[in-house]
Amino acid sequence: MRNQLFGVSLFVDLLPPRLAFAARLLAxxxxxxxxxxxxxxxxxxxxxARFTVFLSLGWPKWIMAALLAxxxxxxxxxRLLEMAVNIRNQRP
Structure with missing residues (x-):
């Protein structure tokens, strides 16, 4: 997420370490x-939407929704794994 959310990392990097950790956790x-x-x-x-289809793909909408889920x-x-690693590395 650090490399993907440039706006978040730009401002978080300006914060002190403890506040940066809290800001990343909030994000x-x-x-x-x-x-x-x-x-x-x-x-x-x-x-x-069991029987409706996407016109461009011709696939049922429920399949696309299942892929999205x-x-x-x-x-x-x-994110949970990344949060666990960050919390583990933050502790002394």
């Missing part, structure tokens, strides 16, 4: 919250 929590809401929306799409689940898992 991770916001990413987790957004990903959780996307997963919730994808499940709502799966339950309501799987991708966001991977984002959540990667």
């Amino acid at each position: 991770d929590m916001l990413v987790l919250l957004i990903a959780a809401q996307v997963i919730r929306a994808a499940f709502a799409q799966i339950t309501t 799987a991708g966001m689940t991977m984002v959540v898992l990667s």
Whole structure:
């Protein structure tokens, strides 16, 4: 996330180390919250759009929503792992 969210790292690098850690943790929590809401929306799409298709792909919408939910689940898992590593490295 440090290399991907340039705006976050630009401002966080200017903070003292303890505040930088807290700011990165807050950014991770916001990413987790957004990903959780996307997963919730994808499940709502799966339950309501069983027989509709994307016109450009011809695939059922529920398949695309399931792929989106799987991708966001991977984002959540990667952020949790990264947060655990950061917390472990922050402790003395």
